[in-house]
Amino acid sequence: MPDSLPKPSGIYRFSSIARPVDPRYPTNRALLVLLPLLALASAGLTIVLELDGGALSKGLGTMLTCFVAWALTRELSPDDDVAAFVAVALAWSALLFLDATSVLLPFVALLLVRIVNRSTGLPARPFDTISILGICIWAAISLEQGLILLLAAVAFSLNATLTDPQRHHFLAAGACLTVFAWLLIEAPSFISFQLPSLDWLIVITLAAAYVWAGKQYRAPISVSDVYSKRLDPVRVRGGLLLGFLLAVQALLTDGRTAWSDTPIWACVIAVPVSLLARRRLAIVN
Numbered sequence: 439m440p441d442s443l444p445k446p447s448g449i450y451r452f453s454s455i456a457r458p459v460d461p462r463y464p465t466n467r468a469l470l471v472l473l474p475l476l477a478l479a480s481a482g483l484t485i486v487l488e489l490d491g492g493a494l495s496k497g498l499g500t501m502l503t504c505f506v507a508w509a510l511t512r513e514l515s516p517d518d519d520v521a522a523f524v525a526v527a528l529a530w531s532a533l534l535f536l537d538a539t540s541v542l543l544p545f546v547a548l549l550l551v552r553i554v555n556r557s558t559g560l561p562a563r564p565f566d567t568i569s570i571l572g573i574c575i576w577a578a579i580s581l582e583q584g585l586i587l588l589l590a591a592v593a594f595s596l597n598a599t600l601t602d603p604q605r606h607h608f609l610a611a612g613a614c615l616t617v618f619a620w621l622l623i624e625a626p627s628f629i630s631f632q633l634p635s636l637d638w639l640i641v642i643t644l645a646a647a648y649v650w651a652g653k654q655y656r657a658p659i660s661v662s663d664v665y666s667k668r669l670d671p672v673r674v675r676g677g678l679l680l681g682f683l684l685a686v687q688a689l690l691t692d693g694r695t696a697w698s699d700t701p702i703w704a705c706v707i708a709v710p711v712s713l714l715a716r717r718r719l720a721i722v723n
Contacts, residue, residue, distance in 0.1 A: 446560060446664050454560035455552045455570070457509075457663060465519045469508055469526075476530055477501045483534060490537065503533050503701050506541045506548065511705040513551040514681045515651070516660035516669060521712035528704035536698040544702040546577045546586060547684040550593040553607075554600075555669060555677035559662025561604050562597070571610050575617050585629065585687035587618035589680060596676050629690055637694060641686060647710035648682045654713055682706055 449456045459466045480500040481493035489496065507529035511522040532538035549570045553562045562570070574590040577583070594611035597604055633641075652675040660669050685706045688696035697703060 450558060450560060450664055452563075453566055454558055454562050455549060455566045457552075457558060465522070468523075469505075472523075472526065473501045473504060476504055476526075480530070480534060489534065496533075499539055500530060500533060503529050503539060503541055506544050507701045507704050510544045510548045510551070510681065510702070511708050513548060513555060513557060514678050514705060515709045515713065516555070516557060516674060517655070517658055518709070518712050518716070520716070521708045524712050525701075525705045525708035528708055529701035532698065532701055532704055538698055538701045538704075540581075540700045542577050542581060543583070543586075543684065543688060543700045544705060546574055546590075547681050547702060547705075549573065550590055550684070551677040551681050554593050554596050554680055555673045556602075557660070557662060557669060559664040559667060561602065562607070567594075567607065567610055571613060574614065578617070578621065581688075582625075583688055583691045584618055584621040584625070585691060586684065587614040587621070589684050589687060590614045591618070592683075593680055596673075596680070600673055600676065601670050633689060633693060637689065637697075641689065644682065644706060644710070645686075647714075648679060651710050651713050652678055678709070 449458055459470065461467050461470060477497035477500045481497035483489065484491060484493045484496040491499070504526045507525040508522045511525035512519075515521045529538070552558070553566070553570065571590070574586055578586040578590075591611040591614035594607040594614065598607040598611065655671050655674045655678065658669045658671055658674050661667055662669060685702045688700065688702070692699065
């Protein structure tokens with residue numbers, strides 16, 4: 439590490455992918471205030487509307503789900519603070535009315551996107567790599583979504599080839615592909631492309647929106663946590679598209695139920711919606 443660069447402190451001395459919610463930033467303070475308020479609202483609505491699940495579990499689930507949605511969207515669209523709060527609103531609605539409580543997939547997406555876009559400014563440490571590899575394998579098996587491993591291999595390969603590459607991540611990519619091949623042999627029918635035409639139309643529309651969103655990140659203004667250097671645009675676009683593909687793979691595996699099983703779609707939808715709203719407002723003003 440060059441002497442001119444500051445040495446990592448706090449959690450960054452041990453991990454390059456853990457990002458604490460620093461209350462010095464207004465958006466982080468807003469989140470820390472918003473989460474318990476949403477938890478209380480969820481508990482109250484559960485009682486009043488007689489929703490499934492207890493008030494306490496719904497409240498705690500709200501805090502976890504909305505936090506993960508916020509954190510993932512911040513990684514997908516680091517220049518757009520508003521998008522993260524749009525994702526929180528969508529995730530909260532999905533939690534209450536669609537019971538979208540499974541946060542494992544968006545958590546996996548959060549980790550994989552983070553090693554690609556390097557929002558902390560630090561390359562993944564060996565413990566980070568092993569941890570992410572283990573979590574991806576566990577998620578692929580427990581969720582029965584083997585395509586997670588294929589996209590994890592893509593994430594590791596991107597990190598091994600883009601600016602300031604970590605070549606040893608090709609080994610992690612190879613491990614992902616090995617387990618993916620084993621799952622393919624054990625359950626060759628885990629991939630399903632039987633989606634209704636309307637669902638395919640939604641996916642294609644979102645894909646076009648993500649291609650457009652990726653073009654907006656030719657020169658990110660966000661800086662890394664540790665070195666305060668602007669994020670690499672290629673890495674940011676790679677992380678953005680990777681997050682979208684991780685959501686799509688759930689559809690290819692689980693079919694239509696994937697729309698309502700996980701709040702990852704709140705994040706996916708929030709990014710282009712917020713960007714489009716910002717462009718429209720800029721034109722009007």
